[in-house]
Amino acid sequence: MTKLLTRGGLMLSLFAGMVLFAVGCGKPPAPTTESKVKADVKDDHSGWWCKPHGIPEEECSMCDEEFAKKCKEKKDWCEKHDRADSQCFICHPEHQEKFAAKYRAKYGTEPPPMKTEKK
Ligand SMILES: [Zn+2]
């Protein structure tokens, strides 16, 4: 009986020691995400710019249903990516520059980085 107790106690202290060791040596995780978060917070231009889509909010066919409807009526629609064809940067990467130029004209800076999409 005493043997068992001692053994249990030994195991316990071993375990406690391991935990202490793990905690003591554990380095805090590297702040890899911090800079990304900061870049996100930077967006603030009063909602004029749809940051994830790289298009002015009021003409973003992915966010503005009314605008999307108009595009569909004009047959300016990419069925595959569910957005205005003239705003489908997946099919037409060159159009992205057109909207980036609008942003530059308004703010004099480069537009914030867009969300990257799967092709
Ligand atoms: Zn949008």
Ligand SMILES: [Zn+2]
């Ligand atoms: Zn497309």
